[in-house]
Each structure stands twice: as structure tokens, then as C-alpha cells.
Amino acid sequence: MKKIEAVIQPHKLDQVKEALKAIGVDGMTISEVRGHGRQKGHKEVYRGMEYDVDLLPKVKLELVIPDNRLDEITRTLVAAARTGKIGDGKVFVYDVADAIRIRNDDTGEAAL
Amino acid sequence: MLSHSPGPDAGEDVLAGRTARVDDCVKGAASAFLSGPGLPPFTIAAVGGYGRSELFPHSDVDVLVAVQSEEDLAAIKEPLAGFIRKLWDQGLRLSQSTRTIAECCRLQDQNVELNISLLDLRFLYGDLNLFNDLQERAAQFYKRSGEKLAQALAELTRARHAKYNETIYHLEPNIKETPGGLRDLQFLRWLTQLIPAHEAIRESLAGLGAARSLLFALRVFLHEKSGRDNNLLSFEMQDDAARDLAGGLDPGEWMRFYFYCARDVWQAAARALEYTESLDSSLLRHFRDRRSRLSTTEYTVSRNRIFLRNIAESTYSPSSVLRLFTFVARHGIRLSWDAQRRLRVEAAGLAGKFAASPATWTSWNDLLSQPHAGLALREMQEAGILTASIPEWRSIDSLVVRDFYHRYTVDEHTLIAVEVIDRLATRENGTSKRLQELLREVEDIAILRFALLLHDIGKGTKPGDHVTGSLETALAIAARIGMPRSHEEIALLLIEHHLDLSSVMNGRDLADPATARYLASRARTLEYLRYLTLLTYADISAVNPTAMTPWRFEQLWRAYGAGQQQLTRELESDRIHDVQALPPEDRTPEVAKFLEGFPTRYLRTHTREEIARHQSLVRRAEEYGAAVEVTQQKGSFLATVLANDRPGLFASICGALASFGLNIVKAEAFANASGLALDQFRFTDPLHTLELNPTETDHLRKIVERVVLGAEDVKVLLKRRRQPPRQGHAARLAPIVRFNNEVSGVATLVEFVGEDRPGLLYDLAAAFSEAGCDIELVLIDTEAQKAIDVFYVTRAGAKLAGALEEQLKWSLTQAASSVNDARGFPA
Numbered sequence: 001m002k003k004i005e006a007v008i009q010p011h012k013l014d015q016v017k018e019a020l021k022a023i024g025v026d027g028m029t030i031s032e033v034r035g036h037g038r039q040k041g042h043k044e045v046y047r048g049m050e051y052d053v054d055l056l057p058k059v060k061l062e063l064v065i066p067d068n069r070l071d072e073i074t075r076t077l078v079a080a081a082r083t084g085k086i087g088d089g090k091v092f093v094y095d096v097a098d099a100i101r102i103r104n105d106d107t108g109e110a111a112l
Numbered sequence: 113m114l115s116h117s118p119g120p121d122a123g124e125d126v127l128a129g130r131t132a133r134v135d136d137c138v139k140g141a142a143s144a145f146l147s148g149p150g151l152p153p154f155t156i157a158a159v160g161g162y163g164r165s166e167l168f169p170h171s172d173v174d175v176l177v178a179v180q181s182e183e184d185l186a187a188i189k190e191p192l193a194g195f196i197r198k199l200w201d202q203g204l205r206l207s208q209s210t211r212t213i214a215e216c217c218r219l220q221d222q223n224v225e226l227n228i229s230l231l232d233l234r235f236l237y238g239d240l241n242l243f244n245d246l247q248e249r250a251a252q253f254y255k256r257s258g259e260k261l262a263q264a265l266a267e268l269t270r271a272r273h274a275k276y277n278e279t280i281y282h283l284e285p286n287i288k289e290t291p292g293g294l295r296d297l298q299f300l301r302w303l304t305q306l307i308p309a310h311e312a313i314r315e316s317l318a319g320l321g322a323a324r325s326l327l328f329a330l331r332v333f334l335h336e337k338s339g340r341d342n343n344l345l346s347f348e349m350q351d352d353a354a355r356d357l358a359g360g361l362d363p364g365e366w367m368r369f370y371f372y373c374a375r376d377v378w379q380a381a382a383r384a385l386e387y388t389e390s391l392d393s394s395l396l397r398h399f400r401d402r403r404s405r406l407s408t409t410e411y412t413v414s415r416n417r418i419f420l421r422n423i424a425e426s427t428y429s430p431s432s433v434l435r436l437f438t439f440v441a442r443h444g445i446r447l448s449w450d451a452q453r454r455l456r457v458e459a460a461g462l463a464g465k466f467a468a469s470p471a472t473w474t475s476w477n478d479l480l481s482q483p484h485a486g487l488a489l490r491e492m493q494e495a496g497i498l499t500a501s502i503p504e505w506r507s508i509d510s511l512v513v514r515d516f517y518h519r520y521t522v523d524e525h526t527l528i529a530v531e532v533i534d535r536l537a538t539r540e541n542g543t544s545k546r547l548q549e550l551l552r553e554v555e556d557i558a559i560l561r562f563a564l565l566l567h568d569i570g571k572g573t574k575p576g577d578h579v580t581g582s583l584e585t586a587l588a589i590a591a592r593i594g595m596p597r598s599h600e601e602i603a604l605l606l607i608e609h610h611l612d613l614s615s616v617m618n619g620r621d622l623a624d625p626a627t628a629r630y631l632a633s634r635a636r637t638l639e640y641l642r643y644l645t646l647l648t649y650a651d652i653s654a655v656n657p658t659a660m661t662p663w664r665f666e667q668l669w670r671a672y673g674a675g676q677q678q679l680t681r682e683l684e685s686d687r688i689h690d691v692q693a694l695p696p697e698d699r700t701p702e703v704a705k706f707l708e709g710f711p712t713r714y715l716r717t718h719t720r721e722e723i724a725r726h727q728s729l730v731r732r733a734e735e736y737g738a739a740v741e742v743t744q745q746k747g748s749f750l751a752t753v754l755a756n757d758r759p760g761l762f763a764s765i766c767g768a769l770a771s772f773g774l775n776i777v778k779a780e781a782f783a784n785a786s787g788l789a790l791d792q793f794r795f796t797d798p799l800h801t802l803e804l805n806p807t808e809t810d811h812l813r814k815i816v817e818r819v820v821l822g823a824e825d826v827k828v829l830l831k832r833r834r835q836p837p838r839q840g841h842a843a844r845l846a847p848i849v850r851f852n853n854e855v856s857g858v859a860t861l862v863e864f865v866g867e868d869r870p871g872l873l874y875d876l877a878a879a880f881s882e883a884g885c886d887i888e889l890v891l892i893d894t895e896a897q898k899a900i901d902v903f904y905v906t907r908a909g910a911k912l913a914g915a916l917e918e919q920l921k922w923s924l925t926q927a928a929s930s931v932n933d934a935r936g937f938p939a
Contacts, residue, residue: 010667011621032663046673057663083621
């Protein structure tokens with residue numbers, strides 16, 4: 001199993017969710033996060049006051065998937081999240097040792 | 113309403129039955145494990161709900177095992193363990209405590225609940241004499257410590273209310289813990305035992321029979337449906353309860369009935385809390401009593417509450433009623449229970465008075481302008497006055513609209529939203545400084561609160577299309593109270609677009625110029641955008657206590673920033689080229705010629721009447737070369753100047769006003785395609801020259817006209833007059849000058865922020881003139897001591913070059929930093 005962590009632009013969330021749903025991926029965890037990559041470190045000025053804008057609002061999705069769907073799911077996610085501009089975000093992939101469904105003790109891919 | 117209530121004994125029968133069955137279990141277990149020889153004297157008593165014989169289907173079973181001494185405690189420990197195990201094995205959730213009698217009758221500062229639980233003692237098993245001894249000593253303990261316990265109980269109750277945000281209006285209330293629920297009923301009951309001399313509490317409790325029946329029946333229902341100690345009236349449970357307990361009534365209507373009952377309990381508990389806290393003789397009480405100096409001939413302020421000296425006077429007319437609540441809003445002091453009660457009695461009659469002769473916008477404006485308007489509106493709601501004065505409010509009173517995110521009923525959400533603005537207005541700790549500053553830039557906070565008050569009223573008047581419903585209702589109310597058209601327009605725009613910023617925050621790329629253009633088109637002007645941002649902030653914050661996360665705030669601020677920059681950009685670029693936006697009867701060649709070339713902002717920020725007025729000034733300007741009008745506004749003056757545009761025109765008008773010691777707080781200046789300049793200045797009169805000498809207004813008008821026509825030299829005028837003394841400040845604001853050549857195709861945007869003072873604008877405009885620059889468009893704003901000025905500037909018809917920018921930056925900074933000598937001349 002693999003865990004995908006994707007940090008994306010907030011306005012792309014609905015599109016990504018719809019795209020994943022269309023290929024049968026429903027289960028995910030979503031958090032509101034703040035961060036930066038190359039978009040960091042600029043200042044904004046408002047009414048003469050400067051504000052550091054180095055942590056921009058983003059959305060993080062986490063999902064655990066079977067190994068054999070990794071390629072399909074990451075491609076779908078990236079395509080839906082992409083705008084082509086700096087700040088689009090990143091996808092990280094991790095190995096997952098095990099998964100357990102709390103309700104009935106299902107383990108492994110059966111728990112997904 | 114009472115027809116929706118289950119029968120008076122419906123819940124009680126179940127409770128009595130379960131109590132009896134549990135009694136049998138407890139006595140049986142005690143008989144089996146606690147009846148042998150060698151045991152010390154002990155008594156087993158039911159306490160808490162069990163002691164009251166109010167054992168709900170899945171409640172804990174609270175018992176007290178009392179002995180005489182610590183040695184007896186040790187001796188009974190082992191047989192007690194068997195007794196407890198037996199009851200657990202029988203499926204009872206036993207919650208037992210084992211104490212000496214002395215311990216029970218000692219004040220437990222860290223465990224007030226133990227002291228309180230003994231109020232509901234009931235003998236079950238063991239030594240009856242010991243039980244009687246315990247009961248007698250407990251009675252003496254309560255006599256000694258009743259007041260202190262009552263105050264401790266009041267503190268616990270306050271803490272519990274605070275945990276639920278001091279409101280009964282949760283969409284899915286916990287009927288035991290939420291304000292207005294079972295705990296509040298118990299609180300009242302305990303108070304009657306702790307401070308028996310206070311008859312009023314007993315009377316309140318006696319009047320809560322219907323509420324008690326409902327809550328009891330509801331809790332039994334929830335326990336039986338869930339199969340556990342569940343007290344949450346979730347949406348699913350509401351549907352089931354409406355069907356099973358109220359004969360298939362609509363769940364929304366049934367919940368309204370629930371809230372009406374909860375409100376009765378809550379108001380009784382609030383009254384009891386007020387009384388209990390009045391027993392407090394601490395420093396806090398003395399502090400609260402200091403506010404009694406706010407008393408007037410109409411109202412007495414005592415113990416931080418308002419009492420009515422004469423109910424008939426206070427409820428004589430709609431305006432007298434609003435005057436009372438304006439007092440609440442001004443000082444942030446709540447009504448006493450007594451005042452609330454009296455107003456509730458008068459509410460029906462007042463509804464008739466409001467219908468016959470509605471309170472005017474002047475009265476509402478006064479109330480809604482005060483720092484604690486949200487509190488006042490809440491007090492009006494509690495007293496039934498909000499519905500009396502705005503009958504449409506009834507449609508959202510206790511209205512449940514099921515929503516994953518909203519936690520409160522629609523009316524409660526609305527009141528919380530207004531209170532969010534209160535907290536910004538009073539600069540409460542923890543509120544956003546950025547938004548506090550934004551609120552100070554808003555011209556009329558009353559309009560913002562008015563829009564917030566009605567933004568969701570459509571959820572009651574037109575469910576399914578609440579924005580339209582809110583607009584229709586707001587329009588009707590605005591007409592009824594005689595709201596000025598200009599105010600009405602802003603309020604309606606806010607209501608119409610109150611979801612726009614939220615939707616942009618969530619669904620659009622905030623870095624995309626198309627998003628900025630969209631926001632600018634929806635908000636239309638910078639002023640509206642400020643209002644809309646604040647309204648959106650309040651709306652989201654009132655959804656639930658954690659809705660306005662720092663993340664969401666940043667998104668909102670970014671959206672505001674995008675819209676603000678776009679609207680600033682459009683000041684210069686977006687011009688009127690035709691008059692199709694006007695009503696057909698206004699599309700004359702004269703009007704077209706007048707408007708062509710003005711920024712589109714002009715049409716958005718001026719009413720039809722104002723535009724017509726300006727046109728009449730055009731005729732005078734054509735005849736005499738210039739036309740000047742000076743009118744008095746609320747707290748300030750407005751000077752309108754029409755003249756042929758020329759270099760230095762703006763600076764000369766600023767100088768003329770400065771020569772009278774007047775302080776410009778807002779200004780706009782632009783020219784149309786025919787070269788006619790329309791300059792408007794809002795100014796204050798710190799020396800009260802115009803106020804004290806009415807003829808000076810006409811003198812000012814003539815002087816400005818002469819200056820514009822070149823018949824007076826503004827430098828000479830300035831030399832003749834002494835500048836007003838500078839206001840004292842804690843710290844000076846260093847001037848900031850920024851240039852931007854990207855926003856406009858033809859002019860350079862110069863943004864100035866610095867410390868405001870009389871004559872500043874003249875000095876800045878003069879610096880532009882001396883550098884050979886033409887001011888194409890100006891938008892000036894002032895926020896407290898800060899001047900925020902936007903100029904679109906050209907030189908020889910083109911944008912400014914780099915070297916000139918540097919020179920101008922120095923000149924403007926010097927102009928802003930100049931200190932005047934005693935005669936008012938630069939040092």
C-alpha cells in the first residue's frame with residue numbers, strides 16, 4: 001500500500017475530489033495548511049503597512065491506496081491540480097506498513 | 113404550543129419505574145454482601161438524579177455509602193467491593209462514593225458536586241439512624257453554607273454556559289448540558305434548597321412545568337432510542353422525536369417549541385444567576401456598582417444591570433423603546449431580569465405601536481452606531497422587542513436550518529455576527545488588527561450592522577432562495593423606517609453579495625487577475641469592498657466558534673487585497689463612455705457630455721439626485737468659470753467644485769481650504785472628456801469656524817471660487833492665516849511613498865501614507881505641481897491620524913520616469929514631514 005500526501009492550491013480542491021471520485025477513489029483526509037515552496041518570501045503592502053507573506057494557505061490531501069493503483073491515482077491527481085503556475089504544490093508518496101479498520105479489524109488492503 | 117408537549121407524566125412514569133427496579137437491585141445486592149456480622153455501622157443512600165427518583169433509562173446510578181469514621185471506611189472496603197461487583201454484573205453503571213459523615217458535611221472547595229449531591233439524599237439500605245444523623249447534619253451544613261454553595265454552584269453554571277457559548281440556540285443541542293436544558297432545571301431546584309428565603313426562584317421553577325415535562329420525556333426518548341446515556345438531540349433524533357412524541361409534526365416546528373421551552377428555563381436560570389451573584393460582596397461587585405453613575409432619569413444602573421424607573425415611559429412609543437436599547441448599546445450593560453420581564457409583558461402591545469408608527473431610521477441608526485449594538489439586539493430578542501419592532505424577524509426566530517457547518521439557529525447566527533463587529537469596534541483583545549483598521553475606514557457602521565441583521569432573514573421569509581428573500585425583506589423594512597436611499601443601496605448591495613467573497617475564497621485562484629476583476633465588478637467600489645469584507649468575516653465567524661481559522665482569514669484577506677488593488681487600478685482605467693447604465697429618462701445629450709470620461713466609480717458612488725445637483729453646478733461653471741458648493745454633512749462638510757481642469761487646480765483648492773484651518777479627510781478629483789474637473793472634498797472644521805459663524809460658509813465658497821478662477825493667490829491666503837495647533841500623538845508615522853507604473857496604461861500610481869495634519873494635502877499637491885506633474889485623478893482617505901492618498905499622476909502627458917520618481921519621493925516626504933512655525937509657515 002502507498003500513502004499519498006498532496007499539497008495543492010485551495011481552489012483546486014473540488015476539481016481534484018471530483019477527478020478522484022470519477023476513478024473510484026472516495027476515501028481521503030483533507031486539512032487546511034499553510035506553507036510555501038518557491039512562492040515564498042514576498043511582501044505585501046496595504047495602506048503603508050508591510051506584511052510578510054511567506055506562509056500561503058494550501059490544502060493537503062492524504063489518501064492510502066493499493067500499490068497497483070499508484071500510477072493511475074497520482075496522474076489523475078496531478079492533472080486535476082495543475083494550473084501551470086508556481087504554487088501548484090507537490091505530491092509525496094510513502095510506503096504503508098499496514099492498515100486496520102477500527103470497526104471490524106480488517107487489515108491490509110481490505111481495510112482501504 | 114402545549115399541544116406539542118408530551119403528557120405531563122409521560123417521562124415521570126418511566127423514571128419512577130426504573131428507580132423502583134434499581135432500588136430492588138441495590139437492596140438485593142446490599143442484602144447479599146453487606147448484611148453479615150462484624151460490619152461497622154453504615155448507610156447506603158441514593159444521591160443525584162437517583163436520589164430524586166429521576167433515573168433515566170441509561171443514566172448512572174449514584175450512591176453514597178456513609179460511615180462514621182475513617183476506621184469504619186477501612187473495615188467496609190472488602191464487602192463493599194462484592195456489593196459493587198454484583199451491581200455491575202447486573203448491568204448497572206454504578207457511580208459510588210464512600211465517605212465519612214463528617215466529610216460529607218464539610219465544604220469541599222474542589223468538589224462542590226459532592227456537597228450538592230447530598231441535597232437529593234434518599235435512604236436505601238443500612239443503619240437508618242445513621243442516615244437520619246447524616247440528613248440532619250447535612251441540613252445544618254446547608255443552613256450554614258447555603259449561600260456560599262449557591263455562589264459556587266452559580267460559578268459552575270456560568271462555566272457550563274460559557275462552554276456552550278452562552279446560548280440555547282444550538283442546532284443539535286445537548287438537552288442535559290446546554291443552557292436551557294436539564295442541568296439548568298436542576299440548578300434552579302438546588303437553589304431553592306440552598307437559599308430557601310428567595311421565593312422568586314421557587315416561583316420561577318413552579319412556572320416551568322411544561323418545559324420540565326418536555327425535557328424529561330425527551331431525555332427518556334433519547335436514551336431508549338440510543339440504548340445508552342445519549343443526550344444529544346441530533347438532526348436524526350429531532351426527526352424521530354417530532355414523529356413519535358409530537359404526532360408527526362414538522363421537525364423544524366417541533367424544534368421551535370423545544371427552543372421556546374428552553375428559553376423559559378434559560379431566562380429563569382439567568383434570573384437566578386443574577387440574584388445569586390448579587391450575594392457576592394467582593395471587589396468585583398464594588399467595581400460593578402461603580403457603573404451606577406451611568407444612571408439617568410429614565411434608567412437606574414445597579415449591579416451592572418439596567419432597571420426601568422418607569423415602564424410606561426420606557427415603552428410609550430417605538431422611539432422610547434429604541435432609546436432604552438440605545439442606552440444598552442452605548443454602555444454595554446444588560447437589562448435586569450425585572451426590566452426584561454416587564455418588557456416581555458408589553459411586547460404584544462408594542463408590536464401594535466411599531467406597526468402603527470414604525471421607529472425611524474434615525475432611531476435605528478443611533479442604536480446600530482453604538483459600540484455594543486449586538487448586545488442591545490440580543491436583549492431586544494430576549495425581551496420579545498425585536499419581533500415587535502421587526503415582525504419579519506419571527507420567521508427566523510429559533511429557526512433550524514440543517515447544515516453541516518452551522519452550529520446555531522438562524523437568529524442566533526445573525527446576532528453572533530453582529531457581535532463579531534462589536535468586538536472589532538471595541539478593539540477587543542484577540543481580534544484582528546487588520547480588520548479593526550478596516551472597520552475604522554468604513555463610513556457608517558450602522559449600515560453594516562443593518563445589513564448583517566437582515567442578511568439571512570430570507571431563510572425564514574423565502575427558504576430555498578434566501579438571498580432574494582433577504583433583499584425583499586430588507587427593502588420593505590428600509591422603506592418602512594425611512595432609510596435614506598444612499599444607505600439603502602449599500603445595505604442591499606451587501607445583502608445581495610454577502611456570499612461572493614466566501615465563494616471566491618474557496619473556489620477561485622486568488623492570484624488570477626480574472627478573480628480580481630470579478631471581485632471588483634461585484635463590489636463596485638473600494639468602500640463597498642470594505643463593507644463586504646467585514647460582513648463576510650462576521651458571517652463566517654458566526655457559523656461556529658472555530659469557523660474563522662487563521663487559514664480562512666488569510667484567504668479572506670487575500671481576496672480583499674486582490675479586489676482592493678483591482679478597484680484602485682480601475683479608478684483610472686475604467687471610464688464612462690456611454691450612458692446606457694442610466695435610466696432612459698436621464699440619457700440626454702447634456703448628461704452624456706457631462707459624464708463622458710469620468711471614472712465609472714462616479715456613477716457607483718453618487719446617487720441620481722447628486723448627479724443632477726452636479727449638473728446644475730455645470731451650468732453655473734459655464735457661466736462664471738467655476739461653481740463651488742459647500743454643504744454640511746453629519747459631523748463634517750462637503751465642498752464640491754466644478755471648473756475647467758488646469759495644472760495646479762487641485763492644489764489650489766486644497767490650499768484654499770487649509771487657509772481656513774479646515775482638515776480634509778476625504779477627497780476625490782477627476783476630469784471628464786471635455787476637460788471639466790469635478791473635485792469633492794470632505795473636511796472637518798477643528799476650529800469650529802463655520803459652525804460658530806454661519807456666514808463664513810458662504811465666504812469660504814467665494815474664496816474657493818476666486819482661487820479656482822485665479823483671482824486669489826492661495827500662497828498669500830496661507831500666509832495670512834495661522835495653522836491650527838497639531839494634535840498630540842504618541843508616535844509619529846513616517847511617510848511612505850510608493851510608485852507603480854504597471855497598473856495604468858497612461859499614468860503613474862503614487863500611493864502616499866503618512867501622518868495626517870491640516871494642510872497636508874495642499875503640501876503634497878503643491879509638491880506635485882512644483883515638479884511639473886499633473887494630477888489626473890485623486891482618491892484621498894483618512895483613518896484616525898493616518899492619511900492614505902492615491903494619486904494618478906502624469907508629466908507632459910506621460911508616466912513618470914525613474915529620476916523624477918526619486919525627486920518626487922523626496923519632495924513628498926519632505927512635504928509630509930514639514931513642521932510649521934507658530935505663524936503656520938514652514939520652518
